[in-house]
Amino acid sequence: xxxxxxxxxxxxxxxxxxxxxxxxxxxxxxxxxxxxxxxxxxxxxxxxxxxxxxxxxxxxxxxxxxxxxxxxxxxxxxxxxxxxxxxxxxxxxxxxxxxxxxxxxxxxxxxxxxxxxxxxxxxxxxxxxxxxxxxxxxxxxxxxxxxxxxxxxxxxxxxxxxxxxxxxxxxxxxxxxxxxxxxxxxxxxxxxxxxxxxxxxxxxxxxxxxxxxxxxxxxxxxxxxxxxxxxxxxxxxxxxxxxxxxxxxxxxxxxxxxxxxxxxxxxxxxxxxxxxxxxxxxxxxxxxxxxxxxxxxxxxxxxxxxxxxxxxxxxxxxxxxxxxxxxxxxxxxxxxxxxxxxxxxxxxxxxxxxxxxxxxxxxxxxxxxx
Numbered sequence: 284x285x286x287x288x289x290x291x292x293x294x295x296x297x298x299x300x301x302x303x304x305x306x307x308x309x310x311x312x313x314x315x316x317x318x319x320x321x322x323x324x325x326x327x328x329x330x331x332x333x334x335x336x337x338x339x340x341x342x343x344x345x346x347x348x349x350x351x352x353x354x355x356x357x358x359x360x361x362x363x364x365x366x367x368x369x370x371x372x373x374x375x376x377x378x379x380x381x382x383x384x385x386x387x388x389x390x391x392x393x394x395x396x397x398x399x400x401x402x403x404x405x406x407x408x409x410x411x412x413x414x415x416x417x418x419x420x421x422x423x424x425x426x427x428x429x430x431x432x433x434x435x436x437x438x439x440x441x442x443x444x445x446x447x448x449x450x451x452x453x454x455x456x457x458x459x460x461x462x463x464x465x466x467x468x469x470x471x472x473x474x475x476x477x478x479x480x481x482x483x484x485x486x487x488x489x490x491x492x493x494x495x496x497x498x499x500x501x502x503x504x505x506x507x508x509x510x511x512x513x514x515x516x517x518x519x520x521x522x523x524x525x526x527x528x529x530x531x532x533x534x535x536x537x538x539x540x541x542x543x544x545x546x547x548x549x550x551x552x553x554x555x556x557x558x559x560x561x562x563x564x565x566x567x568x569x570x571x572x573x574x575x576x577x578x579x580x581x582x583x584x585x586x587x588x589x590x591x592x593x594x595x596x597x598x599x600x601x602x603x604x605x606x607x608x609x610x611x612x613x614x615x616x617x618x619x620x621x622x623x624x625x626x627x628x629x630x631x632x633x634x635x636x637x638x639x640x641x642x643x644x645x646x647x648x649x650x651x652x653x
Contacts, residue, residue, distance in 0.1 A: 284625045285315040286617075287341075287349030290322040293356045295581075297325035297602035298609060300353040300374070303332040305610035309617070310337035313625035319346040326602040350629065351620075353613050357384050368392045371620070371629050373613060375399055375412070378643050378651040379543035385651060389644045394631065396616065397643040397651070407637045409615040414458045415608040420597035421462030421538070424565045425451075427597070428534045429470060431563045431583070431590050437471020448473050450531060452495065454549055454574065455538035456483040459567060463536045464490045472534065479513060479521070479539075497524040512541045518548070526554040533559065537574040538567045543653070550575040552587075560588035569593035616641075 286309055288301035299322050301309075306316045318338040320330055330340050346352070347365035354374035358366065363384075366372065369392060376397040378385060388395050398412040408414075428451075429436050438448045451467040453460050456478040467474045468491050476487045477495040481502055484494045499520040501513060513521065529535065529550065535558075540546050546568035555564070555577055566578040577586045578593040585591070598605035619638055620629065633639045642650045 284313075284351065284621075284627055284629070285317055285349040286351045286353060287346035288316065288318045288322055288338075288353050289343060289346040289362070290319045291355050292359055292362065295596060295599060296355060297599045298355045298606045299323045299326050299328065299602075300355050300606075300610060300613060301333075301338075302326075302328055302607050302610045303336045303338075304607065305614050306333055306338045307336040308614050312617070312621060314351075314617075314621075315339065317341045317346050317349050319343050322346075323606070326606040328603075328606070351617075353610075355609065363387055363391065366391065366393055369394075369629075371395070371631075373398070373616060376643050379653055381653065385644055385649045389647050389649050392647050394629070394645050395643040396638070396641045398612070398641070400641040400643065400651075401616075402637055402640040404636070407640075410612050410619075410637065412609055412612040415612055416598045416605060417458040418462045419601050419605050419608065420567065421459035421536075422466045423597040423600050424459070424536055424538075424567055425463050425466040425470065427592055427594065427600075428467075428536060428563050428565050431592060432534060433561050434533070435471075436467070449533045450475075451534040451536065452476065452529065452532040453492070453536045453538070454478075454525075455540070456480075456487050457538060457540075460536070460538040461486060461490065463538065464492045467534070467536070468492065475532075477525075479517075495528065497521060497528070499524065512544060512547065522548065522551050522554075525549055526551055526557060529554045530557045530559075533562050535562070535564045536567065537564065539574050540568050540571055545572040546574050548574060548576060552577055555589050555591070556587045558587075558589050562589045564589060564591045566591060566593050567597070570595040 309316050316338045318333045320340050351371045357376045372395040378397045401407050436449045449472045451472040451474045453463050453476040474492040475495045476492045487494045499517050501517045566573045566575050568574045569578050569580050580593050583592050
């Protein structure tokens with residue numbers, strides 16, 4: 284059984300779905316591993332490092348022609364035909380996006396597991412790539428904010444005087460938001476945070492941040508620990524409350540997303556106008572429409588004196604560690620596909636809640652309920 288690890292083709296993507304360390308573990312399990320030449324270079328992993336751990340260095344067609352293909356992003360229109368009938372693809376697949384990719388995988392009789400659909404359970408924690416990558420993104424987003432902010436983050440005292448620490452607000456206290464809180468605190472900023480799920484207040488406070496109290500008349504707790512979309516009245520109250528509160532903050536890290544839907548608007552243009560000149564907004568929801576209507580995807584713009592960062596791939600900016608985490612998530616998931624030594628056949632145990640929950644296509648059918 285051969286596992287193929289192609290080089291990622293999406294623009295500005297530096298991560299890779301396998302590292303020399305993960306290759307070693309897969310080979311030990313009895314799998315052959317075929318790595319496309321140059322696949323790990325952008326993340327800092329050389330072909331020689333892969334080869335020394337037992338990988339075969341191959342061309343693009345051979346990597347995609349493997350029985351199991353591991354990727355960060357879903358295959359492109361040019362890559363899909365390179366995959367063989369009966370193969371298993373494991374990747375981020377953007378399953379709720381109606382772009383026809385899942386239908387094409389099903390037509391080609393390619394089974395696929397979507398890393399976005401890994402259940403949020405204790406047992407699945409070691410395979411939860413959304414969380415591993417969001418954790419990195421939250422860290423890197425604060426570093427981006429510190430780089431774009433034209434003042435110090437911490438309080439600094441010199442013979443010429445002193446400054447006050449930057450005031451940071453984190454909107455959304457999921458994995459990325461909590462890591463952003465922790466990182467901003469480590470850099471010396473004072474931090475407040477808000478989430479529509481009131482039960483995360485304790486987590487925010489445990490990191491040394493203050494919970495921002497907003498009276499919006501409802502809670503946004505959804506299934507599986509995720510946030511749900513607020514009512515129209517709740518959205519209006521939230522926007523109005525934030526417009527006033529944002530005036531006192533220098534840095535805003537916005538992470539609010541609702542799975543499968545456009546990101547909610549939290550930071551209105553009126554709110555941006557009210558912020559201090561030189562303030563920075565890091566809109567981590569940019570890929571799903573943004574929490575601010577002024578955000579431009581994959582661009583850094585300045586509007587009303589405020590810098591708005593709409594980068595979409597923070598983990599790629601920390602490619603070596605992000606690849607290491609993601610590759611280990613994949614190794615752990617393959618441990619369910621092959622509980623013992625690898626065999627010549629792929630048998631997905633659909634009684635396993637993790638495999639069943641992450642199944643996107645199977646035996647010619649799309650399994651995702653949109």
